[in-house]
Amino acid sequence: MNVPYKDSKNSINERVADLLARMSREEKLAQIHALWLILDAEGQHQLRQDSFAGIKSEGWQARLANGLGQITRPLGSHGVAPKDGVKALNSLQRYLVENTRLGIPALPHEECLVGVMCRGGTLFPGSLNSGATWQPELVEAAANAIGKEARSIGCRQGLAPVLDVSRDVRWGRTEETFGEDPYLVGVMGTRYVRGLQGEQRDLLATLKHFVGHSFSEGARNHAPVHVGERELNDVFLLPFEMAIKQANAGSVMPAYHDIDGQPAHSDYRLMTELLRDQWGFDGLLVADYIGVSLLYQHHGTAKNAQDAAHQAFMAGLDVELPGDDCVGKLDPNDQHTLPDAILDACVTRVLTEKFRLGLFEQPYTDENAISFQQPExxxxxxxxxxxxxxxxxxxxxxxxxxxxxxxxxxxxxxxxxxxxxxxxxxxxxxxxxxxxxxxxxxxxxxxxxxxxxxxxxxxxxxxxxxxxxxxxxxxxxxxDVEDSASVHxxxxxxxxxxxxxxxxxxxxxxxxxxxxxxxxxxxxxxxxxxxxxxxxxxxxxxxxxxxxxxxxxxxxxxxxxxxxxxxxxxxxxxxxxxxxxxxxxxxxxxxxxxxxxxxxxxxxxxxxPISVPKSAGAMPYFYNHHFKSSGTPVAQSFGAKYPFGYGLGYSRFAYRDLHIATEELAITDELVAQVTVENTSGVDGEEVVQLYVRDVLAKRVRPTKELKAFCKVKVPAGEVVTVTFTVPVDMLNYTDQPWERVVEPGDFEIAVGSSSQHLPLKGHITVLGNKPRVLPKMWKMESTATVNP
Incomplete structure (x- = not known):
């Protein structure tokens, strides 16, 4: 008997439609959650008991007969030899493929921010290190290597990169960011996604934490975020937009916090209207661990687990992670909590990715082909x-x-x-x-x-x-306590x-x-x-x-x-x-x-990639602040001891001859700026040449300066190189109305140098036009640089 969804010659859409039509509500619900199991090669899997996640799923073994959407960190959940971990993962997949009615394999995911987070994986430098290289090609190469290690253990989704923009270094997760500039984060994040997913997107990158997580109240974990729509779009959403539109990121993970009382895990405007409808995101929205249950446990916007699931999935979520805390409590016959139309849309996206990833054709992993710690x-x-x-x-x-x-x-x-x-x-x-x-x-x-x-x-x-x-x-x-003031x-x-x-x-x-x-x-x-x-x-x-x-x-x-x-x-x-x-x-x-x-x-x-502030009293501090951020008069605690972009070497460099090709530009044109850099020392070295822009007069308050282009160049001792930056005028945009990026005609100052505070070369351009230009969906998001010795 020919079963269309099992035939790889059919289109993905045809296979999904056929499989969806065969599924019961129970089987559909099974596809929109994970299980966090300690897997066993002989099939004696155990539910992971975790004090943080509070997972107490009942009857999971029986429900496994309906299938499973994802398996949470099959090798990373505990200390297991990679070969044994792959055997155990294959055991689970074999049960799902051979012993369930429809034979749908699970999608395994792992953490992979600085390498596959399981025993024996290569331990790469942290994200701040990646940002500090100012070399996007190295980030892409690292992500590519991480992707190879991940694929070799059966991982098909990696929970990285982190695209939070650092605002306050007191925040413990600062180490997970690429830095404090949204453009730098966006460039590095885009390259990470390209490297991890590869050209075929046969491993999903997961952009997190969507969105604004790094601007939490008092730099406290999970705390509320106080940010306006314009700043949210210009600073925190920009890296996500870049990675989705330029690198086709396969997954996005909402954050734990709320913005103005709206939890991220139930934010319809961000997850559906912005991500899917406006940006065209076609991948999976997966919950941060226990993020759905926090809607009733912490946020108090849901009355119970069922209500939390209703809010999250109606808002656009596709998969609950790491377990089935809330989905597992749904009555399969309850059409009100999760209507068929919403459930079918989620399952369609889940099945689409499973077919795209080739899981139906290759559900198992070769335990003898694990590739960790290769010399390269x-x-x-x-x-x-x-x-x-x-x-x-x-x-x-x-x-x-x-x-x-x-x-x-x-x-x-x-x-x-x-x-x-x-x-x-x-x-x-x-x-x-x-x-x-x-x-x-x-x-x-x-x-x-x-x-x-x-x-x-x-x-x-x-x-x-x-x-x-x-x-x-x-x-x-x-x-855990009645009042935080009593915590000792x-x-x-x-x-x-x-x-x-x-x-x-x-x-x-x-x-x-x-x-x-x-x-x-x-x-x-x-x-x-x-x-x-x-x-x-x-x-x-x-x-x-x-x-x-x-x-x-x-x-x-x-x-x-x-x-x-x-x-x-x-x-x-x-x-x-x-x-x-x-x-x-x-x-x-x-x-x-x-x-x-x-x-x-x-x-x-x-x-x-981040400023080194003078003191904790300067927090939150970031170089691209507003003019009045320092207070009136200037607060003595304000400012950075060492500024964003700063760093010394054993060489010395001199900047000269900034030449702007055309100082009057059409609103759809490109800024072309050329600068000469000389190594005035006797030591070969590398310099990071940085170009910043300031919007002189705008409808809205703009930062004192913003990074728009950079390039690390090798300059031999005593030699000179010429760097030419090409910056689309599109990149001079700001948000006027929510989610609407505009370029406003007017004057812009251009500054080039070795850090955000050492900018010896100055120039200006005028963008011509009679009215602001609203940018299209696929606006030009990145500058380019060429180097001539």
């Missing part, structure tokens, strides 16, 4: 890490002498701690949520490589700990300063001290940065400031290497140390990358 992948991770290191201060002490005869004191809590150089969304860190210890042997620490490179010239002292021990049990969630949770941060004396002795016997300071990632206050690990200060965690002051007081030249998911203050010692470098979350190759840069093998070329 490790080389790429090392390259991204080295290209992302941002040198903020250097009195000439770096690079270290090629034949280092001086004694090097390596001091600090992050020098030998592998976890300190990983993102919160890496598997070893995430495992701590389960109070499990995962091997971090693949992480090459700074101390390891320094000892290999300089041998007995290296002496080491830890100096202090950041945490007493990585642990869970510190988080308190809304509803002991901090895991360590304040024991007894080891500082050993560090001082170590520094005194050395000619130079490399002081490694920073964060320890951990979710929900199990660390000092990461999801749910927000802060109220930019002071170094624990007693690290005291350690820094004591080592500086020895008189030994100090090089500070600050790792972690946010910048910290050095308490006024920034100019007193000999060098200061940010390494963010450098991943498993950080030791090699760091020593490459310290030794001069690689000239540092990372530039800040």
């Amino acid at each position: 992948t490790l080389s790429l991770a090392r390259q991204i890490a080295s290209q992302s290191l941002v040198l903020l201060e250097n009195d000439g002490i770096l690079p270290l002498a090629e034949d280092q005869h001086q004694t090097i004191a390596v001091i600090g809590p992050t020098a030998a701690d592998p976890l300190a150089h990983l993102s919160g969304y890496s598997f070893p860190v995430h495992a701590l949520l389960e109070e499990a210890q995962e091997s971090v042997a693949q992480v090459v620490t700074p101390l390891q490589v320094l000892q290999q490179r300089y041998g007995d010239k290296v002496v080491y002292a830890k100096g202090c700990d950041i945490l007493t021990s990585p642990r869970m049990g510190t988080a308190v969630f809304p509803g 949770v002991p901090s895991p941060v360590c304040y024991d300063d007894s080891a500082i004396a050993d560090a001082v002795a170590c520094a005194r016997q050395a000619d130079i001290a490399l002081l490694c300071l920073g964060d320890l990632p951990g979710l929900f206050q199990s660390g000092t940065v990461g999801e749910g690990s927000d802060t109220d200060t930019l002071a170094l965690p624990g007693v690290q400031q005291a350690l820094l002051e004591a080592v500086v007081a020895t008189g030994t030249p100090v090089v500070v290497i600050l790792s972690g998911g946010r910048p910290y203050s050095l308490g006024g010692l920034e100019e007193q140390v000999s060098a200061f470098m940010l390494s963010f979350s450098g991943g498993q190759e950080i030791g090699n990358a760091l020593v490459d840069v310290l030794s001069g093998k690689v000239n540092p070329s990372g530039r800040l």
Whole structure:
């Protein structure tokens, strides 16, 4: 008997229509949720019990006979050898394909922000590192490599990239962002999607967290967001629009917060009217974990689980993740809560993606073809890490002498701690949520490589700990207590300063001290940065400031290497140390990358993707603020110690000869600006050339400056290169009415330089016209750059 949906010769639309017509309501409901299972190769699967998600699904085994939409993190949910994990996933798929009435396979998803988040996956540098490279091609290459690792374990949807635009570095999830500029985030996010999905979109990227999640009240996890429609569109929606329209992103994930009282998971205007109707998004809208149930558990906009499901799916959601908390409580015969038309639309989109992904033809994964930790992948991770290191201060002490005869004191809590150089969304860190210890042997620490490179010239002292021990049990969630004012949770941060004396002795016997300071990632206050690990200060965690002051007081030249998911203050010692470098979350190759840069093998070329504010009192701070953001008079706490786009190297560059091809442009034209960059030093180097624009007069208040073009260029010692930027006038738009981007005729200032504050070259253009131009759906969103030696 010929079954049309099983015949790959038929069109996807024909296959979907045929399969949908054969499905019962129970089978349709099964396709719009996941299950979070601990899978077993012999089919003895167990429901994952999770204190955060609160999953207590009853009767899931019987309901599995109706099929399953997605399987949540089949390898990433627990510590399992990849081969065993693939066997277990195949066991589940075999049951669904061979033992259910319709044989519909599940769509497996995994976290993959900085690598596939399961045992053995390559641990790439964090998103801030990617942003700090200012090299979109590296981001695309990394995502491509991550995609290959994901496909090799059967993953068909990755929950990345994060397109939140950083606004307040106190927010624990700052480390997951590409930075604070919406254009930079959009370019990097677009490249990530292209790299992960590939040309065939046979693995779905998932854009998150839709939208504005990073502008939460007080930089607190899940807190409400206070933002107007225009700022929402110009800043926070822009990266999502770019990744959907330019890279055909396959999935979007709403956020946990509410905006002006409207939870993201039930926002019809954003999920349906904007995403689908206006932008033309054709993929899957999947819930953030327990985001649907939070509508009744936290937000209080739904009366129960059934009502929460009604609100979310009527608003446009397709799949509940990570389990069936709310969908599992629906009465299949209840047409009011989930009408047939809405259910059929969701299931149609789910089945369409399953056919597109080839799951019906290839539901199983070859357990002998897992591809982790390939040499070219490790080389790429090392390259991204080295290209992302941002040198903020250097009195000439770096690079270290090629034949280092001086004694090097390596001091600090992050020098030998592998976890300190990983993102919160890496598997070893995430495992701590389960109070499990995962091997971090693949992480090459700074101390390891320094000892290999300089041998007995290296002496080491830890100096202090950041945490007493990585642990869970510190988080308190809304509803756990009557009033947050009564919360008194002991901090895991360590304040024991007894080891500082050993560090001082170590520094005194050395000619130079490399002081490694920073964060320890951990979710929900199990660390000092990461999801749910927000802060109220930019002071170094624990007693690290005291350690820094004591080592500086020895008189030994100090090089500070600050790792972690946010910048910290050095308490006024920034100019007193000999060098200061940010390494963010450098991943498993950080030791090699760091020593490459310290030794001069690689000239540092990372530039800040976020501003380093003067103090927590400046928060929220971002370079592209409004003129009046600094207050009247200017608040002394306002501003950045080190601005967006800033960074030093071992070379010096001079900018000259800004030439704008045409200063009067039609409203549909392109700005062409040419600049000359000279390497005035004797060291080959790389420079990030940046072009900013200011709208001089507009109907609405506009930022003081906005990044519109950038290019990292290699300039040999003593040589000159010419960079030509082409910027569509479309990119000079702003939002007038909600979701309506317009370009207004008038004057614009053009500035080019090496950071948002060092812009030595200035020019201007005039956009001609009698009235604003409303941009079409597919407006020109990116600039281009060409380099001529």
